[in-house]
Amino acid sequence: MKVKASELAAYVGGTLHGDDVLIDGTVVTDSRQATPRGLYAARIGENLDGHRFVTAAAESGAIAALVQYKRDWPLSQILVKDSTEALGLTAKFWVEKLRGASEDSMQVIGVTGSAGKTTTKDLMARIFSSQGPTIANVGSFNNEVGMPLTALRADEETRFLVCEMGADKIGDLEYLTSLVPLDVAVVLFVGTAHLGHFGSREAVAQAKSELISGLRSGGIAVLNYDDDNVRAMADLANGQIRYFSAQGNHAADFYATDIQVDDLGRASFTLHSAEGEYPLALGLVGEHHVSNALAAIAAAASLNVSVEAAVSAVAAAEPDSPHRMNTFERAGVRYIDDSYNANPDSLRAALKALHQLGPLGVGGRTIAVVGAMLELGEASDQLHADIGHIAVAEKIDFLLTVGDETIPTHGAAQQQIEAIHCGDIEEAKTRLYKLIQPGDTVLLKGSYGSKIWTIADEVTEELMPR
Incomplete structure (x- = not known):
């Protein structure tokens, strides 16, 4: 982005304190990513106040910052009511400018x-x-x-x-x-x-x-x-x-x-x-x-x-974003890593894919490691139970559920397929690493907060116990 600090301050409804510098670099909310002549947006989050890192951003080259309060920081400051809203308006300003730059915008x-x-x-x-x-x-x-x-x-x-x-x-x-x-x-x-x-x-x-x-x-x-x-x-x-x-x-x-x-x-x-x-x-x-x-x-x-x-x-496309239906093999076991997030629709699709893919080798099994689907409200128990029924319908050989939210999933499936319920991710890792054998295909699926993705990371980095 390229803009004078005074012009940006006027657009976002802020007040400029310091030199009217030319911002001619990246815009970041992480001070560690700040670059020379860039802009740092100091956001106040639930657990962290980005204003603590304004100096670090300046040391990395940031020339200005969107802030909600002033301090004696070594860069120009645009004082705004809400840094996140000002960040959005900064994007709006820049897109308008790019679209107006040429007919082929x-x-x-x-x-x-x-x-x-x-x-x-x-x-x-x-x-x-x-x-x-x-x-x-x-x-x-x-x-x-x-x-x-x-x-x-x-x-x-x-x-x-x-x-x-x-x-x-x-x-x-x-x-x-x-x-x-x-x-x-x-x-x-x-x-x-x-x-x-x-x-x-x-x-x-x-x-x-x-x-x-x-x-x-x-x-x-x-x-x-x-x-x-x-x-x-x-x-x-x-x-x-x-x-x-x-x-x-x-x-x-x-x-x-x-x-x-x-x-x-x-x-x-x-x-x-x-x-x-x-x-x-x-x-x-x-x-x-x-x-x-x-x-x-x-x-x-x-x-x-x-x-x-x-x-x-x-x-020609392959998975470009991590933990999204990425398949790989380790030690004779095939993994389907779809562990970035989960909801009933995506989990249904993933279980179908596991069934269609099948075991990697003769004597292998299909194993589904299922973590919680979060943010489902009052329908959570029923929707989790539905996943257990779907695992049975897709003829999954082994179901490993993780976390309290998936107790209904385990309950719906345990009488018809082999199933184990684990209270947390560490227990799940211990159980899974003892369970898997060459020829198996393992689906890893759950909402990000369930931490199923940490299994994929460990397996990818070959950190799993031998």
């Missing part, structure tokens, strides 16, 4: 949904990167901090800004799209993620629909034809609508037929579009990625990327 694509956001974002980033300089979120950095920081990584050369946008409550996506209005809005599906926050699937749908309301005039909505709640969002669109369908509905602009899953759990299918039919074999594990691939291709085509080019980029 940066185009912004946003994606949301109860699951699949990160994979779809990664696929879109691959497609658009083949067409020109592209910026996208790192991992799932998709909230009121991560999304502005993503936008602030763009520069005058950026042609495409791909933004994954998450929501914990109604109003979140309205806020994010007010900062970065969209040229293309992609909604994947409405599920039960964060049901504890929203209270009902209808409220989830209302929250996700805010992405469509956040389109610029004439913007394009890309909607999942297979989801009634998503399809209904067409009423909110002010421009063109593109539909995609993994169920092969011919009414969609992009739809799949002849879906097959190979021995490695990867789906292939025929893509149908107005430009023709294209065979597409995915490098991602899980049949559910067919829908994500269709969404990414539909978004790209909405911005005049040829379907052929989009298909080529998607076919």
Whole structure:
């Protein structure tokens, strides 16, 4: 970002204290990432006050800081009421400036949904990167901090800004799209993620629909034809609508037929579009990625990327973000690491993928390590029990559940398949490492707070006990 401190202070409603410096570097909220002539946003979080690290940011080269109170710090200070809100406004300022820089200005694509956001974002980033300089979120950095920081990584050369946008409550996506209005809005599906926050699937749908309301005039909505709640969002669109369908509905602009899953759990299918039919074999594990691939291709085509080019980029894709359906082998055991997060929809898809992939070798087993699905509210016990029934239906050989929330999962499955319940992650590690044997395929799945991901990290780094 390049801006005079006084101009930025005026835009975010702050007061400049110190020299009117030219900010010409990165914008960060972590002082350890500060760079010369950059801007540091000192946020006050639940457990940490970023103002403690203003001096460290200055020592790393930051030339100015967004602060909520003044001190004798060795850099220019923009005093604001709320540093997080000022960070968002800084992103809004910068995107407006980039969009006004030329006729061939940066185009912004946003994606949301109860699951699949990160994979779809990664696929879109691959497609658009083949067409020109592209910026996208790192991992799932998709909230009121991560999304502005993503936008602030763009520069005058950026042609495409791909933004994954998450929501914990109604109003979140309205806020994010007010900062970065969209040229293309992609909604994947409405599920039960964060049901504890929203209270009902209808409220989830209302929250996700805010992405469509956040389109610029004439913007394009890309909607999942297979989801009634998503399809209904067409009423909110002010421009063109593109539909995609993994169920092969011919009414969609992009739809799949002849879906097959190979021995490695990867789906292939025929893509149908107005430009023709294209065979597409995915490098991602899980049949559910067919829908994500269709969404990414539909978004790209909405911005005049040829379907052929989009298909080529998607076919070459591998997991780009950690702990998301990443498969690897260690000591004769195959792991499916999908442990970054979990909700009923994504866990259902992961168990299906485990069943389809099957054991690695003769005599091997399919083992599901399932941690808690958080933020499900009053429906938590029933939704966790449902996962136990799904594990049985998918003929999983062994179910290892972790944490109090998964007691209903264990209870629903234990009479029909082998199952062990562990009170915490350390017990789970001990049990799992004694249980596994060459030929097994192990799924690792749970919300981030369940710490299932630490098993993947240990196995990847080969720290597990011998």
